[in-house]
Amino acid sequence: RAMEKLRVDGPVGAVDVKVGELTLGDKAKVSNNVRYVSSSVLNRSMRATVAGEVIKNDITTSSTDTKADGRVLMVSLLVLLFASLVLYLVARTKIELGVVISQEKPFMKALWGMGVVIFAPIAIAFLLVSLLGSLIGITLLLGYILLITISILFASAVAGGFLQKFIMPNMTFSVVWVFIGGVILHMVLLVPYIGSLIYLTVLFIAVGVLAQSLYLFLRRQ
Incomplete structure (x- = not known):
C-alpha cells in the first residue's frame, strides 16, 4: 500500500517509492534516479538536484482487486435476490397486495x-437521549432497522411490479417478476447519478407502502 506523503530533504542515493x-x-x-508511482506530479524545489532521471508511473488498479470487487458485488446481489425471493414465498399474499398498493399514487x-x-x-434520537423515552426509543430503533431491511427486500417486488405493469400488464405477477425487478433495480446502480435516483425512489415507495400499512394496522387495533 502506498504511503500518503513523502518529503526528501537531504542527500540520498536513489528514490524508488509508491x-x-x-x-x-x-x-x-539525489545521486541516482527518482522513480515513483503516484497519481500526482512530483513537487520539486528549484534547489533540489537529481543526478539521474525522474521516472513517474501512474497508479493502476490490479486485475486481482478488480476481480475481487466484482465477486463481492455479485455475492451481494445474489444474497439480496435470494432474500427477496424468500420473503415473497413466505408472505406471498401480503407482498402481492403491497405491490398493488405501491402502484396507487406512487x-x-x-x-x-x-x-x-x-x-x-x-424522533428516535430525541427519545434515546430522554430518560423516560429511552426504552421506547430503543424499541422504535429496532423497528426502524427492521422496516428498512424489509423495505430493501420488498423493493425488488415493487420494481418487478412496475416492470410487469408496463411490459406485460395482462400477465399475473409472480416470483419471476421479483427476480427480474431485483436484478434490474441493482443493475441501475451502475448508472451514475440517475441510477441512484431510481433506486432511492423505488426504495422510498417500498418504505412508504410498509409504513402506511403498519400505520393502518396499528390504527385498527
Whole structure:
C-alpha cells in the first residue's frame, strides 16, 4: 500500500517509492534516479538536484482487486435476490397486495417513505437521549432497522411490479417478476447519478407502502 506523503530533504542515493505525493525539498540531493508511482506530479524545489532521471508511473488498479470487487458485488446481489425471493414465498399474499398498493399514487408513497427515512431517526434520537423515552426509543430503533431491511427486500417486488405493469400488464405477477425487478433495480446502480435516483425512489415507495400499512394496522387495533 502506498504511503500518503513523502518529503526528501537531504542527500540520498536513489528514490524508488509508491506514494500519494512526493516532494523534493531545497536540500534534496539525489545521486541516482527518482522513480515513483503516484497519481500526482512530483513537487520539486528549484534547489533540489537529481543526478539521474525522474521516472513517474501512474497508479493502476490490479486485475486481482478488480476481480475481487466484482465477486463481492455479485455475492451481494445474489444474497439480496435470494432474500427477496424468500420473503415473497413466505408472505406471498401480503407482498402481492403491497405491490398493488405501491402502484396507487406512487409519488405520494415515495414522499411517505422519504419522510419516514429522514424524520424517524430524528424522533428516535430525541427519545434515546430522554430518560423516560429511552426504552421506547430503543424499541422504535429496532423497528426502524427492521422496516428498512424489509423495505430493501420488498423493493425488488415493487420494481418487478412496475416492470410487469408496463411490459406485460395482462400477465399475473409472480416470483419471476421479483427476480427480474431485483436484478434490474441493482443493475441501475451502475448508472451514475440517475441510477441512484431510481433506486432511492423505488426504495422510498417500498418504505412508504410498509409504513402506511403498519400505520393502518396499528390504527385498527
